[in-house]
Amino acid sequence: MDISDMRMFEAVSRHGSMNRAAQELHTVQSNVTARIRGLEEELGVTLFQRHARGVSMTPAGQRILPFAGRLTKLLADARAAAQDDGAPNGALVLGSLETTTALRLSPMLTSFAKAYPQVRLVVSTGTTRKLLDEVLAYRLEGAFVAGPVSHPDLHQQVVFEEELVLVTAPAIRTLDALTAVSDLKTIVFQIGCSYRQRLEAVLADKGIATAKPLEFGSLDAIVSCVSAGVGVTLLPKGVVTGAWQEGRISIHELAPDQAQVQTLFVRRTDAYVSSAMSAFLDLAGPKPPAAASS
The missing domain is CATH 3.40.190.10 (Periplasmic binding protein-like II)
Known part of the structure; x- marks a missing residue:
């Protein structure tokens, strides 16, 4: 088992399809299928159930999925750390509630983009549950969610009161x-x-x-x-x-x-904090409640 096997496993689990995973990884489906079959033989367990609509993870696959995410993220963090010279740059992939995006983020994101033009900021929206899952799975570097949140692997800070x-x-x-x-x-x-x-x-x-x-x-x-x-x-x-x-x-x-509800910014406690993330965290400090109109 090596990191490329785990990357393929993670991609297949996310897409539920060998073909779509192959497209993402810029390879052919037969290669993905062979590598997954080899990984299953090495581990002595079945990781995916094959069916007409694609594949679905077995309980064994679900148990090792967090390790695949950690390995993939660890390599990405190592690469980012090596290239991070202190000036904010590269991609910063975040998530947010749609209401928070509509109400709060426009001025913040505009200010960040002007201050750090070398950072490619990507923001996707979703529900609190979905965003937490994406952060925990290392697919988002951080997210704005509704509190309260309690998870040992997440660092959180209050940024807004709504x-x-x-x-x-x-x-x-x-x-x-x-x-x-x-x-x-x-x-x-x-x-x-x-x-x-x-x-x-x-x-x-x-x-x-x-x-x-x-x-x-x-x-x-x-x-x-x-x-x-x-x-x-x-x-x-x-x-x-x-x-x-x-x-x-x-x-x-x-x-x-x-x-009263708090909007929190959450991120994994074990993730590398890049210069881009550090700059964003400085900008996303606690803000006063929005003024009520009447």
């Missing part, structure tokens, strides 16, 4: 009015979004029954559906203030213990 509000159609003037809505739907991001979990808790606390949630992948889609009266959602006040001022939605403030 106020969450319940968002409804304009016709809903009070939270009590929601109790009269039959088949009330929640409009949410995909499973793994911490705001979704809080919304369910807020409504349950008020004795409001809900139907199966509707899932959307973008903030604009969620706000549009709520505005049209399809359902309700829970979002940071700052990202919906504009729609509220335009009369497209109503917002309802919550008790502090339900409304």
